[in-house]
Amino acid sequence: MPEVKGIKLVLEDGTIFEGKSFGYNKSVAGEVVFNTAMAGYPESLTDPSYQGQILVATYPLIGNYGVPVNDTDEYGIPLFYESDQIHISGLIISDYSFEYSHWNARTSLSDWLIENKVPGIFGIDTRALTKLLREKGSMLGKILVDDEDIATYDPNHENLVAQVSIKERKVFGNGKHKVVLVDTGAKNNILRCLLKKDTTVVQVPWDYDFTQEDYDGIMLSNGPGNPQMCSQTVKHIQKAIEIGKPIFGICLGNQLLGIASGGSTYKLKYGHRAHNHPVIKVGTNSCYISSQNHGYALDNNSLTDDWEPFFVNLNDGSNEGIRHKSKPFFSTQFHPEASSGPTDTEFLFDDFIQLIEESKKISNT
Numbered sequence: 304m305p306e307v308k309g310i311k312l313v314l315e316d317g318t319i320f321e322g323k324s325f326g327y328n329k330s331v332a333g334e335v336v337f338n339t340a341m342a343g344y345p346e347s348l349t350d351p352s353y354q355g356q357i358l359v360a361t362y363p364l365i366g367n368y369g370v371p372v373n374d375t376d377e378y379g380i381p382l383f384y385e386s387d388q389i390h391i392s393g394l395i396i397s398d399y400s401f402e403y404s405h406w407n408a409r410t411s412l413s414d415w416l417i418e419n420k421v422p423g424i425f426g427i428d429t430r431a432l433t434k435l436l437r438e439k440g441s442m443l444g445k446i447l448v449d450d451e452d453i454a455t456y457d458p459n460h461e462n463l464v465a466q467v468s469i470k471e472r473k474v475f476g477n478g479k480h481k482v483v484l485v486d487t488g489a490k491n492n493i494l495r496c497l498l499k500k501d502t503t504v505v506q507v508p509w510d511y512d513f514t515q516e517d518y519d520g521i522m523l524s525n526g527p528g529n530p531q532m533c534s535q536t537v538k539h540i541q542k543a544i545e546i547g548k549p550i551f552g553i554c555l556g557n558q559l560l561g562i563a564s565g566g567s568t569y570k571l572k573y574g575h576r577a578h579n580h581p582v583i584k585v586g587t588n589s590c591y592i593s594s595q596n597h598g599y600a601l602d603n604n605s606l607t608d609d610w611e612p613f614f615v616n617l618n619d620g621s622n623e624g625i626r627h628k629s630k631p632f633f634s635t636q637f638h639p640e641a642s643s644g645p646t647d648t649e650f651l652f653d654d655f656i657q658l659i660e661e662s663k664k665i666s667n668t
């Protein structure tokens with residue numbers, strides 16, 4: 304790869320951070336967001352919810368464990384990645400570890416970024432950058448190589464879900480509960496968690512009318528961008544609400560279930576991207592530490608009469624999930640499948656299967 308004279312991050316407010324390249328030397332534009340997780344960069348970089356975003360890792364040393372081999376499980380699902388490609392547009396870090404060591408490392412983070420044509424900058428004061436993003440909110444930005452300039456790009460004006468969703472219906476496993484996974488950018492760990500529970504998972508594109516399937520439950524996945532862009536998925540969710548079989552939504556799935564039931568969303572100032580967000584289960588004293596990655600939130604006050612907040616964020620009071628007051632529908636804004644992040648709320652997959660079992664019993668009587 305040709306050497307570059309310089310590489311910099313330019314924010315929409317004009318702030319410039321100069322650094323050194325350790326990825327592919329290409330200029331890109333997108334939304335600049337930060338994640339405070341201490342580990343899990345292979346999972347974050349391949350999370351489809353980051354489509355269109357330039358990611359700032361606040362943990363000061365990145366790259367020390369390389370990136371993993373691309374082995375797959377018995378269903379052909381990658382064991383260590385959340386999708387088949389890198390979804391971030393660029394990576395901004397403080398210190399890059401040129402040495403790496405891990406039992407399953409295949410290559411270095413730098414080589415992986417270069418293979419995938421994704422730029423990376425190190426030597427950035429990520430503390431100063433993050434403080435700025437916290438004060439002013441997430442900003443658009445550009446990674447510029449040498450003296451090049453490119454147009455600004457706001458990913459939230461696009462239907463990013465259509466870019467990352469699978470194109471064809473796909474079936475995994477052969478278990479007793481048939482779950483339709485509505486893929487608006489699904490992370491692989493949602494599939495893995497479902498398949499551990501004696502399910503057959505039918506993964507379908509974001510705009511597919513899944514109500515035509517003979518299913519026991521619906522899983523609404525995570526996904527990138529502004530939830531208001533997914534009106535086609537919302538239309539099908541409204542049909543599924545009428546049908547009445549169990550529905551479980553995660554992250555974008557929470558926002559879409561909320562919109563389908565009459566609620567509204569808004570953009571958070573700088574979003575939640577971390578492994579340590581405390582959420583309280585409404586009506587209890589139970590607090591869970593959760594993995595999160597979202598820039599939008601459902602407005603707790605916009606929920607319609609049949610719905611109530613399920614979880615609330617203990618840092619800022621924002622919505623972290625909803626549930627129907629009488630029907631088997633619930634969702635979370637955080638990631639119970641984690642990957643990476645704490646697995647404390649994975650029990651929600653058991654709750655979902657239990658709802659499926661109860662609903663099957665009722666329809667058999």
Ligand SMILES: NC(=O)CC[C@H](N)C(=O)O
Pocket residue numbers: 352524525526527528529530553554555556596597598599600
């Ligand atoms: N991880 C997700 O599903 C994110 C949902 C949505 N794109 C947001 O940023 O709020």
